[in-house]
Amino acid sequence: MSEIAIEAAGLRRTYRSRIGWFRPQRREVEAVRGVDLTVGNGELFGLLGPNGAGKTTTIKLLNTLLIPTAGTARICGYDVVRQTREVRRRIGYVFGGDRGLYDRLSARDNLRYFAELYGVPGREQKRRIAELLELVRLDGREHERVEGYSRGMRQRLHIARGLLHRPRVLFLDEPSIGVDPVAARELRQTVADLAAAGTTVLLTTHYMAEADELCDRIAVIAGGLIQALGTPAELRHHADGRRVLEVEAYGVNDARLSAIHTLPGVRQAGLEVVGAAQVLTVQSDAGIDVQADVLRELAGVRLGRVTARQPTLEDAYVAIVNRVEQRSAAEAVPV
Structure with missing residues (x-):
């Protein structure tokens, strides 16, 4: 066999x-x-x-x-x-x-x-x-x-x-x-x-x-x-060298998410709806603590739990997929 x-x-x-x-x-x-x-x-x-x-x-x-x-x-x-x-x-x-x-x-x-x-x-x-x-x-x-x-x-x-x-x-x-x-x-x-x-x-x-x-x-x-x-x-290991910040929030809009994307040290940021709340997940460089900057961008938004943790398989998966999407977007831009 x-x-x-x-x-x-x-x-x-x-x-x-x-x-x-x-x-x-x-x-x-x-x-x-x-x-x-x-x-x-x-x-x-x-x-x-x-x-x-x-x-x-x-x-x-x-x-x-x-x-x-x-x-x-x-x-x-x-x-x-x-x-x-x-x-x-x-x-x-x-x-x-x-x-x-x-x-x-x-x-x-x-x-x-x-x-x-x-x-x-x-x-x-x-x-x-x-x-x-x-x-x-x-x-x-x-x-x-x-x-x-x-x-x-x-x-x-x-x-x-x-x-x-x-x-x-x-x-x-x-x-x-x-x-x-x-x-x-x-x-x-x-x-x-x-x-x-x-x-x-x-x-x-x-x-x-x-x-x-x-x-x-x-x-x-x-x-x-x-x-x-x-x-x-x-x-x-595809998420090695990163920190992950999770913020439970209520009312994060696209403009705030875009602003978080541009913060120094931020690699990726995404929103997921869980019940009545949103969960904002931010991946950043391991040597940079972005928590204060992220919370500043969320001023005026009602917040719940804020957690810093080690990367999981899901974080690695998101990193892999986002890297492919960014590469595809760059290739699609006319020179």
């Missing part, structure tokens, strides 16, 4: 579209611009990136749902274009959201239906379904209609569906999106159990804490290219 579960070299995907009717113009968009990737057997690998970065396109290229414009990809040694059937026998695909299940059927009946589609032999179905219901912690609820399931229960059933045919590689495309914290914790435990049992898992997620907790290695994709690759600890 090959030690490599997933391998991609120079993987590209270009979308072609036509704009307008009277004088139509053809446009090409490179969603994936040359991805090189290697994932070992039994590895839990994370693929992170902003919306439109090429994450889902990369997943679909690897699991045979899209054909590459250029480059090659192999799953368990089989080419995704020339040996599609062999690849599909060895992969499972789970995506976030509510689609893909039959609400008026029970969990058990859903799994029986998909077991038939996946070609699971009849004599194995009962045992396999029981194993999976126990794995995803739905045993005892398997006779209930799926329409009464919570979002987290549905996602765990999605995972069970993707594992029916014992795939060697499982693609999880944002499985915890929209799931409450308790259900998300159960999902993470299920995913960790899968990897511990030897299944290769490729996970995309927007939740940095989830990636930090689960993944052996992480790739950050932005602009259709892999921009950073390593263990969570290695990726944190």
Whole structure:
């Protein structure tokens, strides 16, 4: 058996579209611009990136749902274009959201239906379904209609569906999106159990804490290219030499945020809405304390908690993505 579960070299995907009717113009968009990737057997690998970065396109290229414009990809040694059937026998695909299940059927009946589609032999179905219901912690609820399931229960059933045919590689495309914290914790435990049992898992997620907790290695994709690759600890080095200031505020506008961006020592500044409050996160050079200057710019704004802390994986991710965006903006400026 090959030690490599997933391998991609120079993987590209270009979308072609036509704009307008009277004088139509053809446009090409490179969603994936040359991805090189290697994932070992039994590895839990994370693929992170902003919306439109090429994450889902990369997943679909690897699991045979899209054909590459250029480059090659192999799953368990089989080419995704020339040996599609062999690849599909060895992969499972789970995506976030509510689609893909039959609400008026029970969990058990859903799994029986998909077991038939996946070609699971009849004599194995009962045992396999029981194993999976126990794995995803739905045993005892398997006779209930799926329409009464919570979002987290549905996602765990999605995972069970993707594992029916014992795939060697499982693609999880944002499985915890929209799931409450308790259900998300159960999902993470299920995913960790899968990897511990030897299944290769490729996970995309927007939740940095989830990636930090689960993944052996992480790739950050932005602009259709892999921009950073390593263990969570290695990726944190991208935020080395920085301090992080978090300010809970109520009413920070774009003008104040722009002013904070220009303060001496500030590398990045961003706003996130959390409930009724905003959380302002400012990354600065390690040798410069920007707290007094930031608070001065926020004069007149109602403030809550102010915290200085060490950089996290999320801070490193933001640093990587912002660096790519700044480079792209500079290249786009006409000379």
